[in-house]
Amino acid sequence: MSELSAVPSLPAASVRALAPVFLSYRTSDGSDLATRLAWALRATGVPVWHDITDLPPGDTTRRLQEALTAGLSGAVLIVTPDIANSAVVRDVELPGLLRLERDTAFTFAIASTIPRPAAGNGPTRDGLDYAAPDALLAQPADTLQRFKQYPLFDQAGIMALARELAAQRMTAIRTLGHDELLLDIQTRLDPRGTPPELPLAVRLPPPAPGQRLPPAEAWSPFDAFLADLPGLLAIAGARRLRITGSAHLSVAFALGAAVPTTSGWPVTVQDRTGVWGERTGPPQNPQVTLDQETDSPRDAPSGAPVAIFVDLAPEPPPGDTFGAHLDQCPGRYSCTMRLRSAHRGHIPAETADTLVADLAGRIRTCAAHAATHRVELFLRVPFPVAVLLGRLLNTLEITLYEWDDTGPAPRYVEVVAVASGRGGGPILASGPGAAGRHR
16 A cells, blocks of 8 residues: 555545644654644644544544545654554555645645764764655655655754744635634633634643643743734735634733734634624724722832733622732732723623723723833633733733632632733743743
8 A cells, every 4th residue: 555546536625725734653652742743733723633632433544544535734744763663654644645745735744853863973963864754664765855854853843843834824825815814712622523624723732620720831832823923914915813712811812912903903803792893883982881999009019010800701700819819919019900890791792992992091091000011910801802902901011810719719820921012922921920930
């Protein structure tokens, strides 16, 4: 089965710009790399076909052949030393991928862990052995060497490959001629199963069982994606961005901060209630009245941050977790503020423009009165509000907290510090103590 003719003829729809990227690798020594690359790709918006998570039960060879003919946008061949012993890669996956590669719309990348030998000193990691893929997979010379090879020695190499594949995906999507780019994001659900066919399908690792917070390892690849997002929009030729899905509010805010209003891209957020941020007529009068409580504690140091709780949920909170946080941090804040909807209920999507502008104005005013640019923000709002608010609070350094009830008592946990309108993406630092570890 090593000949291309052994692979069934591929239907015309086998290569599609919105389809996932296939990962081909040897399980014995490539499984960990494939998993890490799969998550890096998902974090950069590239949907992935990964056999461990996406292969349905049944005969492996037949299922793989079905995957190769069901529709792909590209593939990554992960070359490790033991791939020489993989008949599945050599006889099933590689012939199918090389047939797909005949279509110029198909992106085929080789990610190698085989270093170039150093004379007299053994292997070295200062470069790749570009002849290794052909040799290990018993291919004629230059079958694989003619493709670009990426070093996959560490996490930096994994991220570099993921970011380049995301850019190549946007180049392919540009040919579709869509003015609007769709970005779907999920951070709470396990993404395993049939990968979605979307321009950008951002998937971060969900919380561990029994946990609520985004896992620490989710932030670094997402940080890289946010830094690239304006460039990806430009490559795709998009004139506007539409966001769908669901995410932790800290993630949603950071996503909005990556495309602030000053970036020039209009952004709308769609959920089951409607499209937020889409103006179809004259500006509407605010339909959500906010109640505000402000307090200026004594003994706060000069330039101390402000703490602001925004509660727009339809039901009251189960307890005063924000108040408990303030009690545990005496002298930390120069000012505290609570912003609540005066009347509990669902927020109409058509009020987004005026509501979010009102929230942003009050937050800015509170920080200005306290003579600080540092805000610690506690959100209990719809997902679209978090995204759109993140777009408006540039020039401020915002530390986001997430509510966590997995311990002895509910508490707010500091998860990420964000500042938009700066080079290198909006994320300053992540994890507990993020506000004090700005890079």
